[in-house]
Every structure is written in C-alpha cells, then in structure tokens.
Amino acid sequence: MSIAAVIKNRRTTYQFTNEKVPQEILNQCLEAAIWAPNHKMRQPWLFWQLGEVSQAWLAQIYAEHRASKKVSQQDPEWTCLYDKAVQKFQRIPQVILVGQKLVEHPVDVMEDYAACACAIQNFQLMATECQLGVQWSTGPVIGDDRVYQYLNLDKTQTKLIAALYMGFPDCEVTSVRKSVEASLIQLD
Template sequence: MSLAQLIKNRRTVYQFEDKPISLNLIESFIEAAVHAPNHKLTEPWQFLIIGRQTQDRLAKIYASNRASKNHEEGSEGYRLSFENSIKKFLAIPQLVLVVQNLSKDPVICKEDYAACSCAIQNFQLSAWEQGIGVQWSSGPILKDAETFSILELDSENHELIAALYMGYPLAVGESQRKAISEVIRHYD
C-alpha cells in the first residue's frame, strides 16, 4: 500500500479481537513515532506500554470517571455503569499512553504538543500498516491525579496527552471527509 493509500485508509477502531500484540511490534510503532518532526529536536515524548496489572488499576479510574459522569455514586445506575466500563476498558488488548514532557516556555510547550501529535499519527499509521487499529482517546483518565500517582508522573512536568487503545480490528467503519475544495482557499 502506498503512503497516500495508507493515510486515506486509516480508521479509528473501537472494537478489537481478543488477540495480543507482540512487544516487538509495539516498539516498532514507537520507533516510527519518534521520527516525527519536533522543533529544535526537543523529543518531548514518552510512550508508556501498559501491562495487565497496571491496566487493571487504571480500569477502576476509567470506570469511576465514566460512572460519575451520569450517575450519583452509590446508585444502581452508577454500579451498572462502573461494571460495564470496567469490562470495556479491560477488553482493550493493548494500551499505550503518550506523555508530553512539559516545557516552562509556552511557545515551546505548544510546539511540543504539535510534535507529540505528529508522533501519534506516525504511530497510528505504522500500526495500521500492520493491520492493527488504534483509538486515540483523550478522556478524563488522563487528567486524574490517581493516574499520575500510579504512573509515578509529576503533573508539573508531564502531561498525559493520549491513551492509545489498540488491537486487531473486529470492525472498521467508513469515514466521510470534506472535499478538498471545501477546505482550500487560494490567495494571489
């Protein structure tokens, strides 16, 4: 598949087969990621490959955030939402978290976020080429103080910017994009 085809065919995947992804393959996606452009070669990223024990711990944070969004803690609705959210989170075959190392300079910080986003795109394209789908999530679990505690990260110096849920796709949806004529403006 050409690069253009790979870019056009990549999709966000939400449903995965119950099949592990080899560590070597995950590391190859990270290898592609770290070749993203980054201003002044700051290399502002870290990639956290999450194992099952840590995923179990993070599942409780994920479920608590989701259940408390629409239900009062202690209610039947909360309990059901919590249980369903635990199952959903634990059904993710592989989880990789992306950390941005924060600069004190706001301009560099913004440039570094853009670089991390480029790295994530490289990661996703590399995974897609190998038949692995990725969902880039930026949900509340990434802001939760307990997540930072489990991962031993300092929120003054690090920001969790992505939870990459990944696996071999069970289903791949279609995507509609605007025609390029709708997004291009010409100037003389």
C-alpha cells in the same frame, strides 16, 4: 501499502478482537512515533505500555469516570455501569499512555504538543500498515491525579496527553472526508 493508502485507511477503531498485539508490532509503531518532526530535537514525548496489572488498575479509574458521567455514585445503576466499563477497558488488547515533557516557554510548549501529536499520528499510521486499529483518547483518565501518582509523575514536568487503545479491528471502519476544494481557501 502506499503512504497515501495508509493515510486514507487510518481510522479510529473502537472494537477489537481478543488477539494480543505482538510486541514486535508495538515496537514498530513506537519506532515510527519517535521519528516525528520536533523543534530543536527536544523529542518531548514519553510512552508507557500498560501490562495486565497496570491495565486492571487503570480500568477502575476509567470505570469511575464513565459511570459518574451518567449517574451519581449513590444511584443504584452506578455499580452496573462501573462493572461494564471495567470489562470494556479490560478487553482492550493494548493500552499506551503518551506524555509530553513540559518546558517553561509557552511557544515551546505548543511546539512540543504539535510534535507529540505528530508522533501519535506516526504511531497510528504504522499501526494501520500493520493491520491494527487505534483509538486516540483524551478522556478524563489522562487528567486524573491518581494516574500521575501511579506513574510517579510531576504534573509540572510532564503532561499526559493521550491514551492509545489498540488492537486488531473487530469490524471495518469507514469514513468520508470533505473534498480538497471544500477545505482550501486560495489567496492571491
């Protein structure tokens, strides 16, 4: 696939088959990620690959947030919503957490976030080339203090910026974009 085709075919994927993501393909995605441009070669990204135990643990945090977003924990429906959310999270074939190493200077923090975003995009483009789909989530799981504790992270040193849910797509995802002309403002 040409780079243009990979870029145009990359889509957020929400539904996956049950097929596991081969470690070799995951490593290719991570290899592509670490080649992202980054200011002063700070390489500010960190990645965590969840296994069965850590994904089952994180599924509980995910489910708490999902269920509590809709009803209070005292509502009888909460348990049903919680259980469905746990099952949904457990069906994700592979979860990767992405963190950004923090620095003091605000401009450097911004540049490092941009570098991490580029790394995530590289990851997604390689996944697309390998026929995988990815959802880049910035949901409440990555801000939950229990996740930081589980990963033994100091929030002043590292910020979780993404959960990447990935697997082989269960359906075709399409999208339409505005034209270049509709997006470009030309100046003299």
